[in-house]
Structure formats: structure tokens, C-alpha cells
Amino acid sequence: MPVLLIDYMWYHAVNDQQKLSSAVTSVKQNEHKVHAIEADIIYSEEKGQSVMGHPPQVDGELTLSSLLHQVHESNFQSAKTDAEANILKLDFKSMKALKSSIDDVQNYLKDLPHRLHQHVWINADILAGPGGGEGEDMRPKFDAVEFMDLLTAQSSMMKSTTLSIGWTTSLTDMHAPYTLDMINEMLTLLRPYPERNITFPIRSTSFRHSWAALRNLYDNDVDKQKKWTLTLWWSLTSERHKMTEDEMNWIHGLLESDTQSVLSNRTYYDLVNFSPP
Numbered sequence: 001m002p003v004l005l006i007d008y009m010w011y012h013a014v015n016d017q018q019k020l021s022s023a024v025t026s027v028k029q030n031e032h033k034v035h036a037i038e039a040d041i042i043y044s045e046e047k048g049q050s051v052m053g054h055p056p057q058v059d060g061e062l063t064l065s066s067l068l069h070q071v072h073e074s075n076f077q078s079a080k081t082d083a084e085a086n087i088l089k090l091d092f093k094s095m096k097a098l099k100s101s102i103d104d105v106q107n108y109l110k111d112l113p114h115r116l117h118q119h120v121w122i123n124a125d126i127l128a129g130p131g132g133g134e135g136e137d138m139r140p141k142f143d144a145v146e147f148m149d150l151l152t153a154q155s156s157m158m159k160s161t162t163l164s165i166g167w168t169t170s171l172t173d174m175h176a177p178y179t180l181d182m183i184n185e186m187l188t189l190l191r192p193y194p195e196r197n198i199t200f201p202i203r204s205t206s207f208r209h210s211w212a213a214l215r216n217l218y219d220n221d222v223d224k225q226k227k228w229t230l231t232l233w234w235s236l237t238s239e240r241h242k243m244t245e246d247e248m249n250w251i252h253g254l255l256e257s258d259t260q261s262v263l264s265n266r267t268y269y270d271l272v273n274f275s276p277p
Contacts (some may be wrong), residue, residue: 011036015040037087098150126140129203148192
């Protein structure tokens with residue numbers, strides 16, 4: 001049966017062998033349903049290749065090549081229909097990490113039916129976003145135009161993946177809003193690429209304060225085939241940083257309460273401790 005986007009279960013930060021083995025084992029044994037694996041990629045100068053890790057790490061034990069091989073062997077992304085397919089989200093932390101990974105990702109895609117390529121997500125923060133304090137550098141590690149050119153080249157199998165592209169954020173103000181200028185910058189960037197499947201990762205603690213601007217991401221989907229989605233994310237659980245129940249209920253009520261709305265089933269909820277009301 002098709003899985004509603006709100007029901008997707010995420011396995012986070014699969015950045016070492018132990019976590020990867022746990023994720024793969026749970027899939028093989030069907031211990032609990034995992035719909036999406038998320039993993040972070042950095043470039044290791046020591047190894048001269050992409051490895052799994054999150055800054056400030058500069059190296060990691062698990063290479064991207066090994067992770068992709070093990071995910072393939074687990075049949076994690078095997079599916080009878082597109083609607084039943086699992087997601088592999090590759091979160092690149094620099095352009096160097098991305099460029100050094102192209103061959104590995106394309107080799108993985110060669111072994112995956114073309115109809116399932118859209119369930120491989122290429123994630124990166126390519127534009128400056130909300131929350132920077134005085135003197136804080138919010139510049140992304142990517143040149144947005146170079147990023148789009150690299151992943152839409154006609155000779156590349158990467159053009160059939162989903163781009164998970166967003167904005168840098170800072171904890172200086174966890175509720176700082178995404179502005180209309182930020183949204184319009186993204187929409188302008190995407191105008192030449194109407195055929196791409198896109199999801200926009202949005203910090204959920206900023207969502208309520210940003211709705212007037214964020215609404216444009218749902219309304220401006222070029223071909224109106226619901227190719228564009230949002231992915232709300234948040235992982236902090238301390239008393240100071242956790243999302244409130246009121247915030248979660250407000251978001252759910254706005255986006256999902258009317259199943260006939262153009263907003264319904266357009267959003268993934270990658271939120272710690274979130275369960276649909």
C-alpha cells in the first residue's frame with residue numbers, strides 16, 4: 001500500500017558501520033518499518049574520497065562507496081511500485097564531497113530501476129538562510145548555480161534523482177523566519193529546471209513564523225503535478241530547544257487536516273518524537 005508522507009519513519013545519521021548494520025538488519029528482518037535512511041557525507045583528505053560523517057569531523061571509518069554497496073545488497077530500495085519505495089537521503093556537506101561522490105552514486109543508480117531513481121535524494125544547503133547572529137557566517141558551502149548544473153547535466157544519471165535543497169540555518173535564533181527574499185531566490189534558481197523532483201528541507205521551528213513566505217513553495221510548483229514537497233526537520237530534544245506540542249499540532253492542522261487540500265500529503269515530517277495526531 002502507498003505510504004502517506006506523514007507516516008514515513010526516518011533512520012538518522014547513518015554515518016558509521018554500527019548504525020548502517022542496524023538499519024540494514026532492521027530492514028532485512030522487518031523488525032520495525034524504516035522508510036528513509038539519512039546519511040551525511042564529508043570529504044576525507046586522508047583517504048582521498050568521500051566518507052560518512054558530519055562536520056566538524058574531517059574523516060570517517062565508513063566510505064560512501066561501502067555504504068551504497070551495503071544498502072544495495074539489503075534491497076532497501078527494492079519496491080513493486082513507486083509509492084512503496086523507500087528513500088535514501090544523501091546529505092552532502094561540501095561541494096568537494098559531492099564532486100568526489102558522483103561516480104559512486106551513479107554506479108548505485110545503474111543497479112536501481114530508473115523509476116526508483118527519484119527516491120535517491122541529494123541533499124545540500126545551497127542558499128543562505130535564517131538565524132545568523134552578528135558576525136556569523138551563513139554562507140553555504142556550495143555555489144548554487146554550479147550545484148544545479150552538476151546535477152542536471154544531460155549526461156548524468158543524477159538528473160533523475162530528487163534534489164533536497166535548502167538554506168543554511170543557525171541556532172542563534174531557532175525561530176528565525178525564512179523570508180520572502182530567501183524563497184524568491186530559490187524559486188528564481190529553479191525556474192530553468194521545471195522537470196526536477198524537488199523537496200525543500202525546512203527547519204520546523206521556523207515554519208510557523210515563515211508560513212506567509214513558505215506557502216509560495218507549495219504554490220509555485222511549475223507543472224502542478226505535486227513534484228515539489230517540503231521536508232520538515234528537527235532533532236533537538238532539550239527543554240530549551242524541543243518543539244512544543246502546540247507547534248506540532250498547528251503545523252499538522254494547517255497542512256493535513258483537510259485531505260482534499262492542495263497542501264495535504266505534500267510534506268515529510270523528519271521530526272524527533274513526532275507522531276501524527
